[in-house]
Amino acid sequence: MTDGEMADLIVVGLGAAGASAAIDAARAGLDVLVLERASGGGGSTAASGGYLYLGGGTSVQTANGYADSVEDMIAFLTCEMPDPPHDKIRAYCEASVAHFEWLKAQGVPFNTKYFGGKHFEVPSDETLSWTGGEKAHPHVTVARPAPRGHMVAAQGAAGHVLIERLIAAAEGAGVRFAYDANVTDLVTDDGTVTGVRYRSEGAERVATARHGVLLATGGFAMDPAMLAEHLPVMARDDVYVVGGAYADGVGIRLGRSVGGATKHMHAQLITSPLYPPEGYLKGVLVNRDGDRFVAEDSYHARTSQAIVDQPGHVAYLIVDTAMYEPPSFGQQQLIDVWEDFASMERDLGLPEGRLQATVARYNADAAEGRDGAMHKHADWCQPLVVPPFAAVDCSLGKAVFSGFSLGGLATDVDGRVLREDGSAIDRLYAAGATASNLAQGSSSYASGVCLGESTYFARRVAAAVARDAALAAAA
Ligand SMILES: Cc1cc2nc3c(=O)[nH]c(=O)nc-3n(C[C@H](O)[C@H](O)[C@H](O)COP(=O)(O)OP(=O)(O)OC[C@H]3O[C@@H](n4cnc5c(N)ncnc54)[C@H](O)[C@@H]3O)c2cc1C
Known part of the structure; x- marks a missing residue:
């Protein structure tokens, strides 16, 4: 030492x-x-x-x-x-x-x-x-x-x-x-934090703090065990965790080691942005029951979390030809196009009539420049009337999610x-x-x-x- x-x-x-x-x-x-x-x-x-x-x-x-x-x-x-x-x-x-x-x-x-x-x-x-x-x-x-x-x-x-x-x-x-200095422990004296232990140049060292130690080691996205415990969706093989290589939660563990509490450990930033293209915001996002569940113009991570929260994590974005553009960043893939919503809902395995009812209600509202169901802003309210109609797969496991x-x-x-x-x-x-x-x-x-x-x-x-x-x- x-x-x-x-x-x-x-x-x-x-x-x-x-x-x-x-x-x-x-x-x-x-x-x-x-x-x-x-x-x-x-x-x-x-x-x-x-x-x-x-x-x-x-x-x-x-x-x-x-x-x-x-x-x-x-x-x-x-x-x-x-x-x-x-x-x-x-x-x-x-x-x-x-x-x-x-x-x-x-x-x-x-x-x-x-x-x-x-x-x-x-x-x-x-x-x-x-x-x-x-x-x-x-x-x-x-x-x-x-x-x-x-x-x-x-x-x-x-x-x-x-x-x-x-x-x-x-x-x-x-x-x-001091770089290449890997802090591993806190040093305490009668409940007061007085310094840290760290490894540097092959030796274990101690640094003493007269007035305070600040833990600022980042989050825990890179620690598989903490992900599995707190953020199971993020621990999936098909979700990309992003961040610094040493965002392994060590600061949180150090704080806990001396009695620190944690908050919101189940909170995640997860996203699979639907936009751009902006035109997609005019479509409707439905779950596997054919129901809408979020305003499509929401912040991208709010929409993404709502998708994760749906039964089976399944979501489809439905747009008409007037709105369709190839997805900009390849995060979601086009499933297919159909001439009518009855065949679309049958092929997607949605309950009979549900998607048709969802689109009928949306179209009636959008024709009046409003969205009574999800309160999407009027700027993005446009009826789906120009066939063929496309379904884009936004499901977790199919689209690219990261967080x-x-x-x-x-x-x-x-x-x-x-x-x-x-x-x-x-x-x-x-x-x-x-x-x-x-x-x-x-x-x-x-x-x-x-x-x-x-x-x-x-x-x-x-x-x-x-x-x-x-x-x-x-x-
Ligand atoms: C791809 C991506 C894009 C993002 N974009 C945005 C954005 O635009 N706006 C926004 O608000 N947020 C964004 N975020 C989140 C934001 O980047 C982080 O929340 C923020 O950078 C955290 O800063 P920090 O100082 O806490 O941690 P970090 O920037 O991760 O720094 C922690 C440091 O601690 C070091 N460290 C770790 N362990 C030890 C140890 N044992 N001993 C000594 N040092 C150690 C690490 O090497 C690192 O240098 C993004 C995150 C990612 C991954």
Whole structure:
């Protein structure tokens, strides 16, 4: 065992969360040591799309004429969230404008361009876009819609640019880094977390933290045992788990090892986006009973989770020739085309008459520009009347589904890890995908919430540790 390293704050993991905490803690005058298992930072953040969900009147929203409000953002995020942490939601939304400015000040590039289409990932470099179901039911009934997706300005997936800039800012702030440092245990003294054990260069080492340890090792998508226990759908061979190679849940296990509770471990981001093409939103999505079950213009992961929840995980998208385009990303395959819905439902094995009844009701409503059954926005209400009619297979096991974990350690608004009884473990913090904050499931998610909460709540950890350090110094 090699002892020696000491710091005010030890950050375990150098993704968006670890880097953000390190920057602010070092700027607050703390000596910060980051321990990163890989040979460089990045984690899932580097693989991500680089969207952050921000609003309440950011400079980019304002430049594009959107007068968003904190209250609308709160209402949007709270809608459909299974267990809304109201203090965290309010803190996040109230700080959103300033947090965006903070990201810019770290050198993260954004522009003022706007993408107005319905796409699961903006195909060009526009910063502002609609990344959730802001205009869809039920969110549209509780919050004035506004685009809140803020993508780092880069062509294609932009997460690597985000993390490169954050690491550069951390370096500039004087943070110390140890790479190839695999943290394996927490060190405690009478219930207080005082450091970590890690393996580096073939030796087991100990690093001591004067004021706190932050667990920011990412989620658990890459750990088969945790997937099987908490996210069985994600554990299927035909579902692609995505993320950093070391997103194996170690931070969650470390937190648990000293009494930390977990939350929302069954929450997943699972998706098989139906759009683009946008025209597909005009069709109807039916289950194996021939019934609709979700508004087709919902956020893509909300629709995907609804498919997973259907009997047998079976879902078919039905469109007419006026709406049909080949699927853009090959996630779903065309089954066949039919001249009428009676033969379609027979060949798909749906109960006799059900699909015909579903389409008849939809067509009658859509002809009046409404959707009485699922409340799809009028923009996407169009009767299916131009034969032949196509069925696209959206079923789990047939279409391509991918995802990652959302649950993690229970934390307070400042990232302190909590026990089951709600008490905080002294000097232990968690942020990013290691913690449970605002991302609680596909039905309430919007792209950008994970990176938004990872960066913002990690910064609150830095502020809390700095406050504690100042109090200790004054005592
Ligand atoms: C393909 C993809 C696209 C996504 N797109 C978006 C998006 O556009 N917007 C959004 O909001 N969210 C997105 N997400 C989710 C988002 O990327 C993650 O939630 C976020 O990056 C988590 O950041 P983090 O800092 O918690 O973890 P990570 O970025 O995973 O960083 C954790 C770090 O900890 C290190 N580590 C692990 N174990 C140890 C150990 N034992 N010791 C030391 N270090 C360790 C890892 O090597 C890694 O560098 C996406 C995810 C994926 C996979």
